[in-house]
Each structure stands twice: as C-alpha cells, then as structure tokens.
Amino acid sequence: MKPYILVVDDEPEIRNTVREILEDEGFEVETAEDGSTARSARRNRRPDLILLDIWMPDVDGITLLKEWGSDDDAEDLPIVMMSGHGTVETAVEATRLGAYDFLEKPLSLAKLLLTINNALKASRLKQENISLQRQTSASATEPTGKSLTIQQVKNDAERIAQHNMPILISGESGSGKKLFARYVHEHGPQKNGPFIVVPMGSIAAENTDIELFGSEAGEQINYGRLEQANHGTLFLEDIDEMAPNTQARLMGALEAGSFLRVGGSEPIKPNLRIIASTQKTLADEVSARSFREDLYFNLNGVPLKIPPLRERPEDIMDLLNYYVDYFSQRHGLTYRNFSMAALNLLRQYRWPGNVLELKNLVQRLLIMGSEGEIGQEEVAPMLSLQLQATKKDVSSPRTEFALPLKAARERFEYDYLLHHLLETNGNVSQTAERAGVERTNLYRKMKILGIDPKKLP
Structure with a gap:
C-alpha cells in the first residue's frame, strides 16, 4: 500500500x-x-x-x-x-x-x-x-496445537488470507476467533498495517456509529475505527451484537466502497480488510430477523469455523505447556508440571469455555497453588469436577465437601460466575440475565469474589 x-x-x-x-x-x-x-x-x-x-x-x-x-x-x-x-x-x-x-x-x-x-x-x-x-486477551501469536484439526484450520486461514474478501469467523466462546483473525491479518497483504479490534458487545448502541465511522463537527474530526484500520484489518468481534441501524450503515459502506462520517458530507474510501466473528449461528439470527440477510451474505463470503477444544483433545498438552511457560516467563509465576493423573483428567474434561477456560485454569493453578507437581486433587475442584471413586474408597467425597460451608459456597459461586463470564466474553449484562440477578448485585458479588470481567484471560 x-x-x-x-x-x-x-x-x-x-x-x-x-x-x-x-x-x-x-x-x-x-x-x-x-x-x-x-x-x-x-x-x-x-x-x-x-x-x-x-x-x-x-x-x-x-x-x-x-x-x-x-x-x-x-x-x-x-x-x-x-x-x-x-x-x-x-x-x-x-x-x-x-x-x-x-x-x-x-x-x-x-x-x-x-x-x-x-x-x-x-x-x-x-x-x-x-x-x-x-488486545487485552491475546497472548499467543498463532494457534497452538499439532492436531490434524487445528492444522487444517490454520491452512485454510493462510489460504484465505491471500484474498482481500470479508471473512466471517464462527466458533464457541473462548475457542480463539480473535487469535485466528490476527493470524489471517499477519499472513495477508495487509500484515504491515494496523489490526483494529472493535468488540461490538462492549460498545453502547448509541455510540456505535461514531465508534465505527467517526464524526465531524466544523473543523473537529474524530476518525472512526474504519479509518484507523486503513491499509490494515478491521476485526468486528461479536458482529451479531451490532445494532440494526449500524448494520444498515455498514452494509451501505460495503456496497458503495465508501462511507460518510457522522455529521460529514464527503465520502471516505479506506482500503482495508474486514473480518467479523460470531459465536452464534448467524443464519438463525437472519431467520429471526435480528441480523440483516444482505450483510450476512456479504460478510460470509469466506467462512472460517474454529473447532471447540473438546474436538481436538490431542492439543490440550501443548496448550497447557504453552500457558505454563507464558505465565511463568511473562508474569513471574512459579513454573509447575502436571502429574499424569491431572493430565488424564484434563484430557477427559469437556472444556465448555474452550482455550480461554484452559488459560484461566493454568493462571489460577499457578497463582493459588503451592510449589511442586500439580495433581488431580488440585485440578478437579477448579473444574467443579467430582473425582472418580476408586475401588479402595468408593465413598471418596468431593474436595469441596471438606471445606467449611461458606468457603465451599464461595468456590461454587466463583466457578459459576466465571463460567458464564467466559461464555459471554465478559458481558456483565448477559451474565446477570443468565444468573437471574440484578446487575448491581452481580457487580457486588464479583468484587467480593475477586473477579474482574475486564481482566479475563
């Protein structure tokens, strides 16, 4: 460029x-x-x-x-x-x-x-x-894992990156959609340009147009994210959260190849790639009339689906090793190994929060645990799992049962809220709705438990 x-x-x-x-x-x-x-x-x-x-x-x-x-x-x-x-x-x-x-x-x-x-x-x-x-949650520069599944997705991403078409990345929460968006950016012709992330779920509906398209009033100009991404990539995270009026405005910009700033009169023509992501089935959102059909077909020109972690369990070992190294080298946490029993337990786990949940687990284990090997007794409570009883002790109780009632309740509340925050990408409103509590009460509870939705790993 x-x-x-x-x-x-x-x-x-x-x-x-x-x-x-x-x-x-x-x-x-x-x-x-x-x-x-x-x-x-x-x-x-x-x-x-x-x-x-x-x-x-x-x-x-x-x-x-x-x-x-x-x-x-x-x-x-x-x-x-x-x-x-x-x-x-x-x-x-x-x-x-x-x-x-x-x-x-x-x-x-x-x-x-x-x-x-x-x-x-x-x-x-x-x-x-x-x-x-x-990019507060991004730490890896490329997807980790040697499984055939992840290698195929990486190959598809590299091939797609060569063509400057809109891309729609779909996948469950925490599966690595933002990481793959950056991977596409770094393997395409725009790699030397900016990579601008717009988390649609975190922007107030009334500010979305200004955030994306910018504004002008007299000689005062606010350059929106579309212009900031000129010669680079604009990543629209959770596109399904975009307000209907902004969907219409974005569709018009894609069709015309230009747009007007809010309050502006002269068309702006940036040169950039647009990548969007969703954890929903966007075709269903179109059927439900909550997402524009023409915008869906425009963004879905080249789809890329990220598999959940449970479909590539052979990558779990590599991911655990990567994040142990990451937190020990970059954050000064004590390096620890996993026991074979702990690894077997983690391979069998379904990982509803995907790679993001795994990263969070490693961080908690290194912060909260002591030195030495990480055993299954330490891992299981953090996953809210019940250890399988052995033939020698069929009545072996859950680890939480050994705690006082208040501590056991706080551990459950921590895991429960963290699970839903991971699934909603830190969206407090959605988490409060899922939990059936007022948002102010949820904020108070998170403060007590030491959970910061803006600092999820």
Whole structure:
C-alpha cells in the first residue's frame, strides 16, 4: 500500500517539485495551497503524513498544527513542518506542539526523504502499539496445537488470507476467533498495517456509529475505527451484537466502497480488510430477523469455523505447556508440571469455555497453588469436577465437601460466575440475565469474589 502524503505550501513551485519527488519515490500525494484547502483535503481523507508550511496567506501552519493536535489521531499522524524563515524558537514551538520534525527551505532532497521515511516508520510502530494494547486477551501469536484439526484450520486461514474478501469467523466462546483473525491479518497483504479490534458487545448502541465511522463537527474530526484500520484489518468481534441501524450503515459502506462520517458530507474510501466473528449461528439470527440477510451474505463470503477444544483433545498438552511457560516467563509465576493423573483428567474434561477456560485454569493453578507437581486433587475442584471413586474408597467425597460451608459456597459461586463470564466474553449484562440477578448485585458479588470481567484471560 502506498503511503498517502498531504503537502501544504502556498508556493506552487515547491508544491509541484515536492509532489514529483515523492511520487517518483512511490508515495501517493495530494497538495493544498492554503489552510482552507488543507483542512478540506484532510477532512476528505486521513493522510499518513502531512508536510506543512508555516507561513501561508490565510492560516499559518502553527495554527493548523494546534488545531490538528487536539484530534484523536494526533498521536500516530506525523506532521513535518517546513519554513524558509524559521528560527530556533519556531522550531522548538512546533516540536512542543507535536510536530515530528522541522525542515528548513530550500529543502534538502536527502533530508526530506529520510525524515518522511523515519516519521512513517515511527507512526507504524505507534499504531502497532495501540493495536496491541487494545488486545487485552491475546497472548499467543498463532494457534497452538499439532492436531490434524487445528492444522487444517490454520491452512485454510493462510489460504484465505491471500484474498482481500470479508471473512466471517464462527466458533464457541473462548475457542480463539480473535487469535485466528490476527493470524489471517499477519499472513495477508495487509500484515504491515494496523489490526483494529472493535468488540461490538462492549460498545453502547448509541455510540456505535461514531465508534465505527467517526464524526465531524466544523473543523473537529474524530476518525472512526474504519479509518484507523486503513491499509490494515478491521476485526468486528461479536458482529451479531451490532445494532440494526449500524448494520444498515455498514452494509451501505460495503456496497458503495465508501462511507460518510457522522455529521460529514464527503465520502471516505479506506482500503482495508474486514473480518467479523460470531459465536452464534448467524443464519438463525437472519431467520429471526435480528441480523440483516444482505450483510450476512456479504460478510460470509469466506467462512472460517474454529473447532471447540473438546474436538481436538490431542492439543490440550501443548496448550497447557504453552500457558505454563507464558505465565511463568511473562508474569513471574512459579513454573509447575502436571502429574499424569491431572493430565488424564484434563484430557477427559469437556472444556465448555474452550482455550480461554484452559488459560484461566493454568493462571489460577499457578497463582493459588503451592510449589511442586500439580495433581488431580488440585485440578478437579477448579473444574467443579467430582473425582472418580476408586475401588479402595468408593465413598471418596468431593474436595469441596471438606471445606467449611461458606468457603465451599464461595468456590461454587466463583466457578459459576466465571463460567458464564467466559461464555459471554465478559458481558456483565448477559451474565446477570443468565444468573437471574440484578446487575448491581452481580457487580457486588464479583468484587467480593475477586473477579474482574475486564481482566479475563
């Protein structure tokens, strides 16, 4: 993808010369001769970098720098200032206000290209950092496991990644849909662009349009996630939670290849891949008229189904080892091995919360347990399992039965709420509805039990 650069300068000769040089270097370039034209060009399309002259007839560059520095994307949109009458004080002021660098005229070709390339590289690193911070639950970079089942899904994902079509990833809660979305991103032509995650179930319905499409009011522009994902991938997590009006707006954008910001009048045309995920059968949601049929068929152009963990038990050992290493190396927790009896128990477990439940189990075992080998007696209570009685002791009681009533009740409540939070991806409203309790009471109970729905592994 060619980086898009906006050149703002009131001197035609400089504008044209810089444009020719940058286009020869493989950049896409737009020019503006004054502040008003620059504002319009930036409103119509988000640049990857701006070259901004300080002295212009209508609005000076420092004023524009201040104005644009207050926008949401200021951190990762580099602005390089230019001036033929600059002073040290001007350069310092521009840098203080957020300019990436300051170039003096006449421009040195070598310095111009070096500054632009360094600024674009720094911007990409910032975008990657922002994207990683948004992915609070992602830890692996690719799916773990050697089973034929998971290898086939990985092969399908790699093949799909080569074609820039919308993808619909389906699978149970905790099965790894977000991980596979990133896997597709990293194996496709957009791998050097941003990976932007939008958890539809966590956004208030009244804010969804602004979150996705952005907004503008006067000169104030809020770039939505669609524009933030330009040259990269937009991952719409739990697409079935999208509000009906936003479904209609997204469908219109997919059909037209462009969209309007909320309050905007000029069409925006980003270049990106869209991946959506759902843990529901979206065809059933269409039949129930809770999801648009045309949007379903558009997103389902290339489907990818993630198998539940119970269908690939041969991967459990690899996953356990991966997360023990992960928590011991990255979080400083004590490294521990599983006994053979514990491993057999874990292989037989049905894993309703899939890989996410397994990860959470390993973390709890390393935090709550002592040093030494992890036995089945330690594992079973955390899975709410009853150990099989042996022939020598047919009346062997459940481990919880040895606890005082209050402790046993708290252990059950912890496991019960954690199970439903995992199944709903941390959605407190849905968990409260499943549990038949008021949301305020649920928050109080989670605080007592030490459960934070925003920090589920």
